[in-house]
Amino acid sequence: MADKVKDPVCGMELDKDEAAATSEYMGTTYYFCSASCKASFDREPAKYAKSSKRGCCQ
Numbered sequence: 001m002a003d004k005v006k007d008p009v010c011g012m013e014l015d016k017d018e019a020a021a022t023s024e025y026m027g028t029t030y031y032f033c034s035a036s037c038k039a040s041f042d043r044e045p046a047k048y049a050k051s052s053k054r055g056c057c058q
């Protein structure tokens, strides 16, 4: 079974194997359902990476 990951741009769940594009930001790899989601992420990575953080208490 492939690992499930979440596209941080559109919120869609996908298998790592199915990802159409990936991008690395702050040492974390993000997976995208399409090249257009990757393009949106690359434009504003901080915006999308922030919303995918878990366990925030600040």
Ligand SMILES: [Zn+2]
Residues within 6 Å of the ligand: 007, 009, 010, 011, 012, 032, 033, 034, 037
């Ligand atoms: Zn997407």
